[in-house]
Amino acid sequence: MSDHKHGEMDISVQEKTxxxxxxxxxxxxxxxxxxxxxxxxxxG
Structure with missing residues (x-):
């Protein structure tokens, strides 16, 4: 499976949008x- 850790993705573009x-x-x-x-x- 994948070793993705919650909260590590860069979301600066989404936040700006x-x-x-x-x-x-x-x-x-x-x-x-x-x-x-x-x-x-x-x-009036």
């Missing part, structure tokens, strides 16, 4: 909320 994804989702959510607030203020 995940952090980028979370950052984009957060920015998209904030932008959407700002657009909705602006639309509500304009329409």
């Amino acid at each position: 995940f952090n980028g994804f979370i950052s984009m989702v957060t920015k998209g959510a904030i932008l959407s909320i700002c657009i909705l607030i602006f639309a509500a203020l304009v329409n």
Whole structure:
């Protein structure tokens, strides 16, 4: 079988991708909320 040990794999690329994804989702959510607030203020 294999002699793989848990926790030894380099996951820096996956962490960078995940952090980028979370950052984009957060920015998209904030932008959407700002657009909705602006639309509500304009329409009165």
